[in-house]
Amino acid sequence: AAHGLGLDYGDRVRLEGVLATPQAATNPGAFSWRDYLARRAVYCELRVKRPGAVEDLGPTRLNPFLHLAVVVRRRVLTALHDGLPPTEAAVLSGILIGHRTELSPDLLADFVHTGTVHILASAGLHVGILAFWLERLGRKLTLPRKLQVLLLIGCLVLYALVCGGRPAVVRAVIMACLYFGAVLFEREPDGPTTVAAASLLILLLQPTALLEPGFQLSFLTILTLSLTMPVWDGFWRPRVTARISRPLAAKAVLWAVEGIGLSCLAQLGSLPVVAAAYDQVSLSGWLANLLVVPALFVLIPLGFVGVLLLGVWHTAGLWLLAGAGWGIGRVLAVVHGFGASSWSFRAV
Numbered sequence: 001a002a003h004g005l006g007l008d009y010g011d012r013v014r015l016e017g018v019l020a021t022p023q024a025a026t027n028p029g030a031f032s033w034r035d036y037l038a039r040r041a042v043y044c045e046l047r048v049k050r051p052g053a054v055e056d057l058g059p060t061r062l063n064p065f066l067h068l069a070v071v072v073r074r075r076v077l078t079a080l081h082d083g084l085p086p087t088e089a090a091v092l093s094g095i096l097i098g099h100r101t102e103l104s105p106d107l108l109a110d111f112v113h114t115g116t117v118h119i120l121a122s123a124g125l126h127v128g129i130l131a132f133w134l135e136r137l138g139r140k141l142t143l144p145r146k147l148q149v150l151l152l153i154g155c156l157v158l159y160a161l162v163c164g165g166r167p168a169v170v171r172a173v174i175m176a177c178l179y180f181g182a183v184l185f186e187r188e189p190d191g192p193t194t195v196a197a198a199s200l201l202i203l204l205l206q207p208t209a210l211l212e213p214g215f216q217l218s219f220l221t222i223l224t225l226s227l228t229m230p231v232w233d234g235f236w237r238p239r240v241t242a243r244i245s246r247p248l249a250a251k252a253v254l255w256a257v258e259g260i261g262l263s264c265l266a267q268l269g270s271l272p273v274v275a276a277a278y279d280q281v282s283l284s285g286w287l288a289n290l291l292v293v294p295a296l297f298v299l300i301p302l303g304f305v306g307v308l309l310l311g312v313w314h315t316a317g318l319w320l321l322a323g324a325g326w327g328i329g330r331v332l333a334v335v336h337g338f339g340a341s342s343w344s345f346r347a348v
Helices: 033-038 064-083 086-097 105-113 124-140 145-162 167-185 191-205 207-211 213-243 247-278 285-310 314-339
Strands: 011-015 018-020 045-047 054-059 280-282 345-347
Touching (some): 086 314, 145 167, 247 285
Antiparallel strands (some): 280 345
């Protein structure tokens, strides 16, 4: 509703409405909005029913870093709507910065049924892809290693703010900062230590996060992958390298096998939480994610570079956004194809 009124993060408003207690679950075991808000220390809500009861007081004064995040966020949304059709712009804005308020209910339902809705909510996958490309860029520029890490951490923190400080992206950025930050203290990055330290830090700040499905999904999926992927890789790598002598062919097969492992094992790790929290499981998720997730490694850098160039070299920016739009079209074809199938998910 705020976006429909032209409001965004950093704006000040005056509201006129009625204070009320949030609604509890209407059926046993159903989702409770009251409990959800209580875990965030929110115990009442202000219900505003008329657009005229919302008065925009203009932007508030922010510190330079927050101001930069707001400017970047608005620039991304404006550029995407200028350079792409509405549907492609809505999907790409969800992929880049987690802004998905403009998606139609039917399209969002297809993403949910195919288990690919996570690509529209900036989280660990998106932070990992962004960190991957930023690290490669730093190495291409032959910057000192510690300077690379400092710039990478700064970009990731800015990205979390651009995404509105959503819990999922904040969790992922904390883990990435702890992992890469080990270099600043001349220590070897360690995955399990990073996961443990990040979860401890988050729970110290908000103990009730332990009860949130988002927290459970993040860490359960990461722990599942960290424990099972070495076993998966250890089983397939020697067999592939023994049977395929050509290096490029072997590398391609290993990439495909690793992608299959990541997709299947991530779905397996998240299955209990998804079933308990959302009352459904996706039967097509492993295949849909296998087809959709690799595209993000191209769509995310293509989208951000296109937005950046649009204000400097307009034609080049439009071409890059057009390429990203073509990729979004392929993603939508997969999501529609699986989402429309009766076997794509099951209610539990």
